[in-house]
Amino acid sequence: MAADQGRLAGKVAIITGGAQGIGRAYCLRFAQEGAAVAVVDLRDDQAKGVAREITQQGGRAIALRVDITSEEQTAEMAKQVKAELGRIDVLINNAALYYDQDIMDQSISYLRKVLEINLIGQLICARAVYPIMREQRSGSIINIASTAAYPLPLPPMPFDNFGTNAYGLSKSGMIYLTKMMSRQAGQDGIRVNAIAPGVTMSEATKKIVPDFAIQGLKAGSPMGMTLEPDDLTGTAVYLACEDSRLMTGQTLVVDAGVWLNG
Ligand SMILES: NC(=O)c1ccc[n+]([C@@H]2O[C@H](COP(=O)([O-])OP(=O)(O)OC[C@H]3O[C@@H](n4cnc5c(N)ncnc54)[C@H](O)[C@@H]3O)[C@@H](O)[C@H]2O)c1
Known part of the structure; x- marks a missing residue:
């Protein structure tokens, strides 16, 4: 799709x-919808690869190596995106400790x-882009929560089972923070919503x-399905655009x- 035609044409x-x-799926879909994309990650080479994929398809993208828990690095990120891409319309707060999690710890x-990463890091990123969005009097912050935020219909876990509970705790905090951030941000023309995949x-x-857990989830879905990354991108586009x-x-x-x- 041409960059001036999608539902996110002109947005950064x-x-x-x-x-x-x-x-990565959000990045590729947003570029297809006409947005210029800053691919932010600690995994530098992979982020550059995603940005390259976008530019090779005729889109606009940059890759930035940023630790989202660093106030200095995220402030620099906001500055650089504004300088190179012109503005900041959308922040998808997607980075989290998930793949690298050690639930036995x-x-x-x-x-x-x-x-620190899943909750405070997301807040730090939002604070970094906020002044630019406030100046524009527009912006959409999309926090990525999880259904892990909702208590499982399972026997209670031991009180100190931090490994398995930490992730859900961080994601339920994200849902709370989304509500609280939206209260303040509204007066500045900024919206804050979350997706819980x-x-x-x-x-x-x-x-x-x-695998047994995946099969269990499929059985628990009235549609008999589990999600692929692409199944989440339409919701993010919806939250990012004027719809x-x-x-x-x-x-x-x-x-x-x-x-x-x-
Ligand atoms: N995959 C799922 O089943 C699922 C379900 C619900 C929610 N989620 C959420 O969706 C998001 C993406 O999940 P995924 O499966 O693609 O996970 P993933 O682990 O593959 O991707 C997370 C990315 O975040 C980056 N990251 C981690 N710490 C960082 C930091 N401090 N600074 C910058 N980047 C950092 C990692 O390098 C990685 O590329 C996460 O927020 C996750 O919690 C995933």
């Missing part, structure tokens, strides 16, 4: 964790690490989620209906 999007998996330091067959999922212009503070669950049964 920062997509964190864009080097692989679902983040029950230490407090692991719990701190997950919250169900288990999605990214490379990461294939590595860390056992959702009066929607803020919301979390959209996209999970093939599994949580209906939860």
Whole structure:
């Protein structure tokens, strides 16, 4: 699609964790919809590869190596995106500790690490782009939560089972933060929403989620499906574009209906 024709024509999007998996799918779809994309990740070479894929298809993209937990690096990221791409319309707060998670680690330091990246890191990124969006008096921040934020219909876990609980805790914090951020941001013309995906067959999922669990999820879906990364991109486009212009503070669950049964 030509860059001046899509639903996101003329917009500039920062997509964190864009080097692989679902983040990469957001990057490619946003570029197809006409957005210029900043592919942000710690995985530098992979991020450059995604940006190259976009430019080879006629789109506009840059790759930036940024640690989202660093206030300095994210401030520099916002500055550079504005300088090179002209503005910042969308932030997809997608980077998270997921693929690299070690659910067997029950230490407090692991719990701190997950919250530092998945919750505080997302807030740091939002704070970095906020002044530019406020100056424009427009912007859409899309936080990536997870259905892991909702308590599982399983027997209670041990109180100190931090490894498995840390991720869900970080993602439920993301849903809370989305509501709170949207209250303040509305007066500045900025919208803040979240997507809570169900288990999605990214490379990461294939590595860390056992096959029996995937089969269980399929059985729990009224549609008999699990998601592929591309199944989430339309929701992100919707939240980024004017079709959702009066929607803020919301979390959209996209999970093939599994949580209906939860
Ligand atoms: N895959 C699923 O089943 C699923 C389900 C629900 C929600 N999610 C969420 O969707 C998002 C993407 O998931 P995925 O499966 O593609 O995961 P992934 O692990 O493949 O991708 C995450 C990306 O974030 C990057 N990242 C991690 N820490 C970073 C940091 N400090 N600074 C910059 N980049 C950093 C990683 O390098 C990686 O490229 C995550 O927020 C995840 O929690 C995934």
